[in-house]
Amino acid sequence: xxxxxxxxxxxxxxxxxxxxxxxxxxxxxxxxxxxxxxxxxxxxxxxxxxxxxxxxxxxxxxxxxxxxxxxxxxxxxxxxxxxxxxxxxxxxxxxxxxxxxxxxxxxxxxxxxxxxxxxxxxxxxxxxxxxxxxxxxxxxxxxxxxxxxxxxxxxxxxxxxxxxxxxxxxxxxxxxxxxxxxxxxxxxxxxxxxxxxxxxxxxxxxxxxxxxxxxxxxxxxxxxxxxxxxxxxxxxxxxxxxxxxxxxxxxxxxxxxxxxxxxxxxxxxxxxxxxxxxxxxxxxxxxxxxxxxxxxxxxx
Amino acid sequence: xxxxxxxxxxxxxxxxxxxxxxxxxxxxxxxxxxxxxxxxxxxxxxxxxxxxxxxxxxxxxxxxxxxxxxxxxxxxxxxxxxxxxxxxxxxxxxxxxxxxxxxxxxxxxxxxxxxxxxxxxxxxxxxxxxxxxxxxxxxxxxxxxxxxxxxxxxxxxxxxxxxxxxxxxxxxxxxxxxxxxxxxxxxxxxxxxxxxxxxxxxxxxxxxxxxxxxxxxxxxxxxxxxxxxxxxxxxxxxxxxxxxxxxxxxxxxxxxxxxxxxxxxxxxxxxxxxxxxxxxxxxxxxxxxxxxxxxxxxxx
Numbered sequence: 354x355x356x357x358x359x360x361x362x363x364x365x366x367x368x369x370x371x372x373x374x375x376x377x378x379x380x381x382x383x384x385x386x387x388x389x390x391x392x393x394x395x396x397x398x399x400x401x402x403x404x405x406x407x408x409x410x411x412x413x414x415x416x417x418x419x420x421x422x423x424x425x426x427x428x429x430x431x432x433x434x435x436x437x438x439x440x441x442x443x444x445x446x447x448x449x450x451x452x453x454x455x456x457x458x459x460x461x462x463x464x465x466x467x468x469x470x471x472x473x474x475x476x477x478x479x480x481x482x483x484x485x486x487x488x489x490x491x492x493x494x495x496x497x498x499x500x501x502x503x504x505x506x507x508x509x510x511x512x513x514x515x516x517x518x519x520x521x522x523x524x525x526x527x528x529x530x531x532x533x534x535x536x537x538x539x540x541x542x543x544x545x546x547x548x549x550x551x552x553x554x555x556x557x558x559x560x561x562x563x564x565x566x567x568x569x570x571x572x573x574x575x576x577x578x579x580x581x582x583x584x585x586x587x588x589x590x591x592x593x594x595x596x597x598x599x600x601x602x603x604x605x606x607x608x609x610x611x612x613x614x615x616x617x618x619x620x621x622x623x624x625x626x627x628x629x630x631x632x633x634x635x636x637x638x639x640x641x642x643x644x645x646x647x648x649x650x651x652x653x
Numbered sequence: 654x655x656x657x658x659x660x661x662x663x664x665x666x667x668x669x670x671x672x673x674x675x676x677x678x679x680x681x682x683x684x685x686x687x688x689x690x691x692x693x694x695x696x697x698x699x700x701x702x703x704x705x706x707x708x709x710x711x712x713x714x715x716x717x718x719x720x721x722x723x724x725x726x727x728x729x730x731x732x733x734x735x736x737x738x739x740x741x742x743x744x745x746x747x748x749x750x751x752x753x754x755x756x757x758x759x760x761x762x763x764x765x766x767x768x769x770x771x772x773x774x775x776x777x778x779x780x781x782x783x784x785x786x787x788x789x790x791x792x793x794x795x796x797x798x799x800x801x802x803x804x805x806x807x808x809x810x811x812x813x814x815x816x817x818x819x820x821x822x823x824x825x826x827x828x829x830x831x832x833x834x835x836x837x838x839x840x841x842x843x844x845x846x847x848x849x850x851x852x853x854x855x856x857x858x859x860x861x862x863x864x865x866x867x868x869x870x871x872x873x874x875x876x877x878x879x880x881x882x883x884x885x886x887x888x889x890x891x892x893x894x895x896x897x898x899x900x901x902x903x904x905x906x907x908x909x910x911x912x913x914x915x916x917x918x919x920x921x922x923x924x925x926x927x928x929x930x931x932x933x934x935x936x937x938x939x940x941x942x943x944x945x946x947x948x949x950x951x952x953x
Contacts, residue, residue, distance in 0.1 A: 387929070401928040401929075403927075403928065410926075410927075410928070412928065523907075524907040524913045524916075524917075525913060586923070590920070593893060593897070593924075594897060594917075597893070597894060597897035597898050598898075598907065604898075607823075607824040607898065613824045613825060614928060616824075617824075617926065618928055620890070620926040621926060622925060622926060622927070623923065623924070623925045623926075624893075624923070624924055624925075624926075625922060625923045626710075626917065626920040626921060626922060626923075626924075627703075627710075627922070628701040628703065628710070628712065628914060628918050629687070629701075629914045
């Protein structure tokens, strides 16, 4: 059974691996690091990259916070409010906004929570292309399916559905992107031990670069025009809408006095809003919109 | 006692007056109008201006919606859920984002609600300069104080405080701008009749152009540089954060299936987010930030 030290160490080293991989892919920019300390216990390493050759803005954050379990977490976890108990929450969270309209935005999160005898893992990876390329969507989902299937054949179908439901911008009637996998509160049961849950979360984290870098390489040299850039900025507006209106992690962070700059590193470097923008008939833009309005199985 | 037809007609004609005044000030762009109908009763006129000589994007919306009172409004108004009752909500709401960093963003809302015997007015005006000019802040607040004082000497101090509390971005520990006045649920009491409340709301609406246009004229020809524009885009990011995370009208609209494009016309045409942006010591930017961290009386 992996103890919390092992899990925390894994997340810390995962942050290193991912940052190195992204820096190598970018070839120009480097992550800058901010260390921060939580007065009540623990802290984090926020790492941000900007103005890269391909990554316009992105963050890869590690944190491990602990101490007496605050009231809101007790409520969240169903722990009696008068119980004195310590908690640990640790994980890696990342969002990358590329400068190129044909390179998708990506988000990943892997995390672990424990308080007393309770523990669970959560996380996921999802992709937000400004322009949906069906071949690439299929590649991405097949990759995630393989990662999931190696651990449990129920994971992919269940977590894919969860992502489609979660990354939904209700007031736009659009999904944020093409989804991916999303899971939460994976604890132990008759089928799955803690080690098995941890092994799965490790695979998800370790699979990130293999899921994303091919999409960067496929697209980074494609020519694009001002209209493509404009559409990218409008889609980033939607990304900001999702994160600020719906995203549970963001709201949780903001409403519980989290470190605002680390939480909002997920927001795009630049975004646009046009009143009632309507892409032209048969345009690439309208095809993307149509796909965002109807979750797909991507032929899997 | 003004009936609902009179109030609705006033708001409709206020929209016309304000749009004409803003078009004349801009000198280049014109408002485009979208009429929309609410299936359950009523509708609105959304008017949007963009790419003007000075107004980069703005909306001045009128709506008057009515019909059987929906459940969420009954809860909001304290009406028993099993009571069959009709409601009317009507008003004007506007947000203007100028292209010039030294011309402030402005927001105004005036509205009326009734259901059965219940009725109230709400609204306010508040200013969000990208750069706070203390003389102009004072002018703006003095103007609002005069408008308020003509109706009730308690209005300005009370509604100014309300605005400072309401337009606060908690996770940034900043106010959105320099505030103004904010009021809600103004109904009848021993001191104030419905006519008197309506007269006050009329004055607020009619004072809008006189409060805002001098600030446009004072600043529109001032030279500015790329750094000023960059700061404007960062402040617009904060504006989007406030509107998407906290603004009650926005959330109410989005969560009750309002017309998304009309609600989100308030979002800026373009905005930026930089990780941990810190203005230079003694810069105009840091002076603005300092003032946003501490509500002022502006010498009034």
